[in-house]
Amino acid sequence: MQPDRFVVLAVVTLPFLGAALTPLVHRVLGERTAYFAAAVAAGSLALVGSLFGTYGTVVVPWIPNYGVSLAFYVDGLALLIGTLASGVGVLVFIYSGGYMHGEPGQAKYYATLLAFMGSMLGVAFAADLIALFVFWELTSVSSFLLIGHYQNAAASRYAARKSMLITVAGGLFMLVGFLLLAVVAAGVPEVDSAFRLAGEGSIIAAAEPMVESMRTQGLFVPVLLLVGVGAATKSAQVPFHIWLPNAMEAPTPVSAFLHSATMVKAGVYLVGRVRPLLLTDEWTLVFGVLGLVTMTVTAILAVAASDIKELLAYSTASHLGLIVAGYGMTEYLGAETGGFHILNHALFKAALFLVAGIVAHEAGTRAIDELGGLANDLPITAAVTAVAALGMAGLPPFNGFYSKEFLFHAVYETAGHFVSHGGSPLWWLLPVVAVFGSVFTFLYSIRFLMLFFGDKPDALGEVHAPPLAMTLPAVVLGGLALVVGLGGVAGTVGVHFTPLESFVGSVIESSVAATGEEGGHHGFSYYLPTEVTPWLVMSTVTIGVGAVTYPFFDRIRDGVRAVRSVDFLRPNWYYDGATEGLDRSSAIDLVQTGHLRTYALALSLALAGLALSAYAAAGVALPTIAYAGLEPALVVVLGVAVIGALAVTAAPSHVSGVLTLSILGFMVAIFYILGSAPDLALTQLVVETLVLVIFLLVLDKLPAFYGTIDRVRAARDAVVAGAVGLTVAVTVLLSTAGTPDDVVAQYFVENSGVPAEHGPTFVDGGGGGNIVNVILVDFRAFDTLGEISVVAMAALSVSTLVAMRERGEHQ
Amino acid sequence: MTLDRKPTVIARTVTRLVVPMILVTAIALLLQGHNLPGGGFIAGVLTVTAFALVYIIYGLDYLETELLDRTPAVRYETESGIVREYGRVFASGLAVAAGSGVAAMVLGYPFLTQAVAFLEHLPVYGELEVASALVFDLGVYAVVVGALLTILAEVGAE
Numbered sequence: 001m002q003p004d005r006f007v008v009l010a011v012v013t014l015p016f017l018g019a020a021l022t023p024l025v026h027r028v029l030g031e032r033t034a035y036f037a038a039a040v041a042a043g044s045l046a047l048v049g050s051l052f053g054t055y056g057t058v059v060v061p062w063i064p065n066y067g068v069s070l071a072f073y074v075d076g077l078a079l080l081i082g083t084l085a086s087g088v089g090v091l092v093f094i095y096s097g098g099y100m101h102g103e104p105g106q107a108k109y110y111a112t113l114l115a116f117m118g119s120m121l122g123v124a125f126a127a128d129l130i131a132l133f134v135f136w137e138l139t140s141v142s143s144f145l146l147i148g149h150y151q152n153a154a155a156s157r158y159a160a161r162k163s164m165l166i167t168v169a170g171g172l173f174m175l176v177g178f179l180l181l182a183v184v185a186a187g188v189p190e191v192d193s194a195f196r197l198a199g200e201g202s203i204i205a206a207a208e209p210m211v212e213s214m215r216t217q218g219l220f221v222p223v224l225l226l227v228g229v230g231a232a233t234k235s236a237q238v239p240f241h242i243w244l245p246n247a248m249e250a251p252t253p254v255s256a257f258l259h260s261a262t263m264v265k266a267g268v269y270l271v272g273r274v275r276p277l278l279l280t281d282e283w284t285l286v287f288g289v290l291g292l293v294t295m296t297v298t299a300i301l302a303v304a305a306s307d308i309k310e311l312l313a314y315s316t317a318s319h320l321g322l323i324v325a326g327y328g329m330t331e332y333l334g335a336e337t338g339g340f341h342i343l344n345h346a347l348f349k350a351a352l353f354l355v356a357g358i359v360a361h362e363a364g365t366r367a368i369d370e371l372g373g374l375a376n377d378l379p380i381t382a383a384v385t386a387v388a389a390l391g392m393a394g395l396p397p398f399n400g401f402y403s404k405e406f407l408f409h410a411v412y413e414t415a416g417h418f419v420s421h422g423g424s425p426l427w428w429l430l431p432v433v434a435v436f437g438s439v440f441t442f443l444y445s446i447r448f449l450m451l452f453f454g455d456k457p458d459a460l461g462e463v464h465a466p467p468l469a470m471t472l473p474a475v476v477l478g479g480l481a482l483v484v485g486l487g488g489v490a491g492t493v494g495v496h497f498t499p500l501e502s503f504v505g506s507v508i509e510s511s512v513a514a515t516g517e518e519g520g521h522h523g524f525s526y527y528l529p530t531e532v533t534p535w536l537v538m539s540t541v542t543i544g545v546g547a548v549t550y551p552f553f554d555r556i557r558d559g560v561r562a563v564r565s566v567d568f569l570r571p572n573w574y575y576d577g578a579t580e581g582l583d584r585s586s587a588i589d590l591v592q593t594g595h596l597r598t599y600a601l602a603l604s605l606a607l608a609g610l611a612l613s614a615y616a617a618a619g620v621a622l623p624t625i626a627y628a629g630l631e632p633a634l635v636v637v638l639g640v641a642v643i644g645a646l647a648v649t650a651a652p653s654h655v656s657g658v659l660t661l662s663i664l665g666f667m668v669a670i671f672y673i674l675g676s677a678p679d680l681a682l683t684q685l686v687v688e689t690l691v692l693v694i695f696l697l698v699l700d701k702l703p704a705f706y707g708t709i710d711r712v713r714a715a716r717d718a719v720v721a722g723a724v725g726l727t728v729a730v731t732v733l734l735s736t737a738g739t740p741d742d743v744v745a746q747y748f749v750e751n752s753g754v755p756a757e758h759g760p761t762f763v764d765g766g767g768g769g770n771i772v773n774v775i776l777v778d779f780r781a782f783d784t785l786g787e788i789s790v791v792a793m794a795a796l797s798v799s800t801l802v803a804m805r806e807r808g809e810h811q
Numbered sequence: 812m813t814l815d816r817k818p819t820v821i822a823r824t825v826t827r828l829v830v831p832m833i834l835v836t837a838i839a840l841l842l843q844g845h846n847l848p849g850g851g852f853i854a855g856v857l858t859v860t861a862f863a864l865v866y867i868i869y870g871l872d873y874l875e876t877e878l879l880d881r882t883p884a885v886r887y888e889t890e891s892g893i894v895r896e897y898g899r900v901f902a903s904g905l906a907v908a909a910g911s912g913v914a915a916m917v918l919g920y921p922f923l924t925q926a927v928a929f930l931e932h933l934p935v936y937g938e939l940e941v942a943s944a945l946v947f948d949l950g951v952y953a954v955v956v957g958a959l960l961t962i963l964a965e966v967g968a969e
Contacts, residue, residue, distance in 0.1 A: 024946065054824060055910070179933060359905040487818075544888045593839075632836065678848040679848045679849070679850070679853070682848055682849070682853050683852065683853045683856070686853060686856045686857050686860060687856055689860055690856055690860050690863060690959070693860075693863050693867070693963075694962070694963065694966060697963075697966050697967055754927075754940070758929075760928060760931075761926055761927065761928040761929070761930050762924040762926065762927055763920060763924055763925070763927075765927070766925070766927075766944075767845075767927030767940065767942060768845035768846055768927075768942060768944070769845070769846035769847065770844060770845060770846055770847055770848065770849070770850070772850075773845060773849070773850040773944075773948075774944070775924065776843065776850060776852070776951075777844075777845075777850070777851070777947045777948050778925040778944050781912070781923040781947055782912075782922070782923055783943075784947075784951060785907075785908055785909060785912065785923070786951070788904070788905060788908060788951050788954040788955070789905060790903070791954055791955060791958045791959075792901045792904075792905050792954050792957070792958050794958060794960075794962070795897075795898075795901060795958035795959070795961040795962055796898075796960065798965050798966070799894065799898070799961055799964045800964055802852075802965045802968075
């Protein structure tokens with residue numbers, strides 16, 4: 001069924017509308033704005049829910065000249081991400097109502113969070129490459145604002161900058177990849193619209209000719225890598241994972257929402273979305289290795305974490321690695337792993353983040369070493385944690401177990417496939433690495449769970465029960481995770497939870513290539529293993545090794561910390577080195593002097609250089625100038641103007657300089673009168689007068705005399721001034737020499753006056769005798785509107801600058 | 812900008828005479844702009860020169876103390892006082908200009924379409940041409956006056 005156009009557009013616009021209204025709502029409701037935002041999110045969720053069962057594209061023209069449109073595509077994967085964004089959104093807003101109690105900047109917080117939700121829904125449903133890119137970057141911007149929520153804390157600012165730098169830079173790589181795709185698509189007849197990513201007549205629908213065309217043009221690997229960098233930065237894959245742990249500076253609801261359930265999923269969403277297009281051996285190599293390395297490295301780092309949010313951050317990166325690795329595998333199973341784990345991870349990880357928020361809020365610390373035995377004080381939270389953490393560990397029958405089984409299965413089959421087709425036996429490293437990484441996942445998951453058991457440290461004070469607004473969302477998420485887990489148990493005995501399985505099936509369909517994938521198209525179902533298989537053995541080994549090594553957790557952690565402290569192994573060391581080095585380097589001081597004259601110098605020279613070299617490159621010839629027939633009056637006026645200009649350089653003080661300069665201005669006004677342009681002359685006269693007055697007012701504050709000028713600088717300034725003068729002169733000569741055939745002036749002359757025959761009213765002509773003014777207020781009124789906006793803005797800036805200086809602010 | 816010395820009697824008297832003339836001229840330029848030299852921009856700038864003259868000769872606070880009969884706001888306090896009112900002038904000017912465009916849209920024409928109407932048999936004038944562009948021009952005028960006066964007052968107060 002085709003999705004309803006109105007509903008799809010409403011899904012994306014509703015959160016932005018809510019965000020725009022938030023400041024007003026906050027004035028009325030105060031802290032209860034959280035529930036307004038939750039209502040908006042619930043509205044979005046309902047709209048997304050009404051889209052279930054539909055499938056297809058909705059197109060709104062955007063930039064038709066370039067074939068760019070606001071196209072939205074509804075399918076399983078889009079619905080999954082959309083449901084997560086709006087569904088987790090509802091819970092996070094409710095939770096925020098408790099968590100953000102008494103925090104500063106709430107209007108900004110809720111507005112940004114709603115805008116983020118809208119952007120994320122945009123990413124989920126966008127079917128146009130440019131639209132996808134725009135929404136993608138909008139999520140980066142809102143994430144920047146939310147991470148930097150505590151803008152007075154240096155750590156927040158550092159974290160916000162870091163995430164912005166990494167994700168936006170990655171987004172630019174992705175944009176280049178998208179543009180290459182569009183360039184290739186323009187030459188493929190099966191593609192109707194070069195920027196359309198999904199849907200009928202789109203790039204993905206024409207995957208086979210697209211890949212062929214990319215290969216012949218040698219663009220396949222570049223596109224794959226460029227899109228890969230975009231996805232990897234967004235989804236915190238190694239070595240770009242470093243921004244995610246810092247992003248935990250954000251308020252915890254933000255971490256749960258953006259940095260576990262949704263925004264970081266944008267990257268894996270992209271991988272899942274383009275998988276049908278780019279799935280090849282190179283794809284498996286790039287994303288399989290990227291995913292497994294990320295999964296393992298960040299799982300090891302999570303073991304070394306000292307803060308519960310840090311642990312969860314690394315673990316998020318690790319599970320995103322698992323999803324990417326799943327999508328990287330060739331089989332239908334690969335898509336199953338990716339699609340199913342997106343859902344599972346969002347459920348258990350968002351729940352765990354909310355738990356972390358509750359713990360930090362009620363126990364007053366997030367340090368792992370200071371926490372323990374919380375189950376007595378927080379029994380409900382402990383139960384939620386048990387479900388979620390055991391799912392994260394991959395223990396049956398909890399939800400994470402099934403998707404991890406799919407991963408093991410997919411990795412095993414893929415490795416076998418490549419080796420049996422003459423590949424290197426090194427492919428067998430894939431399953432080994434998968435198991436190795438999973439052992440660490442098991443370790444940190446159990447460590448997190450153990451916060452609630454064992455002895456309560458004496459230093460830990462009294463732990464209060466959290467408010468209902470904070471418990472409820474965590475319970476809902478944990479409950480959903482439990483339902484998914486129990487669905488597998490029921491599946492084992494033949495009772496299938498059909499709505500869930502068919503939904504996950506449709507999610508998987510989105511990432512499966514249309515033709516010829518091994519494994520075929522069968523319905524999706526999941527259940528506990530009933531027979532011994534290699535992947536069951538892999539799971540058993542993981543859990544067994546994990547259980548055996550857990551007693552040595554502290555020693556493993558110290559070992560990892562020792563390795564982690566080696567500088568050149570840390571991506572952070574490179575990041576900090578690069579950014580700080582750039583900050584300190586003298587190159588910056590040379591360019592950014594803070595002196596207006598340096599910038600003016602560079603701007604003028606660049607402008608002159610570019611313009612002159614463009615003329616030279618175009619090979620234009622200077623027109624010959626006819627001096628004959630020049631009126632004597634004009635010669636006198638312009639002669640005086642030139643003398644005035646020369647006299648400026650000899651003026652002994654600012655005031656006399658400005659007065660001399662105005663000679664030039666008034667001469668130009670007389671020139672206009674002689675040239676029969678009374679309007680221009682009037683304007684020039686009045687403006688010149690006013691400028692003179694303002695100049696004199698400003699000069700009052702400057703030293704009266706220039707002082708001595710050193711010769712080198714005078715020479716330099718003369719060269720720059722000469723170059724700019726030359727450029728302007730050449731430009732004027734060239735532009736006035738051209739006489740295009742189709743002169744727009746003709747149109748104005750014909751239409752601006754009162755037509756010979758006319759009724760009492762008419763709209764098609766200017767109806768004025770003054771062509772200049774008719775152009776300004778009628779034909780070109782839009783330009784004028786822009787200009788007066790600039791004038792108003794200039795006045796505002798002057799007011800602001802003056803006010804800022806009076807308050808003692810600088811810059 | 813207050814001068815150290817008081818301006819001469821000549822300057823003060825001439826200003827008194829000239830300022831109303833400038834203002835009337837400015838309004839004339841605004842109204843005749845459609846058919847004769849003039850228009851919102853030039854009229855706006857001319858109006859500001861009249862204000863500039865008053866500021867220079869009589870000082871910054873003169874307008875508020877003598878004409879509006881109130882105590883001038885504390886200097887640098889941009890939140891209140893005459894600068895704020897100038898801000899309202901250019902803001903409403905912008906609204907008028909944009910609103911005239913929206914009005915055309917409401918009537919089913921593209922944004923900023925202008926119309927002309929001829930009124931017949933009026934006393935004194937006989938036939939009078941009324942251009943909707945005048946409303947837009949009025950917006951331009953208000954923006955220019957408000958913005959330039961803001962700048963003048965702020966810079967002058969320095």
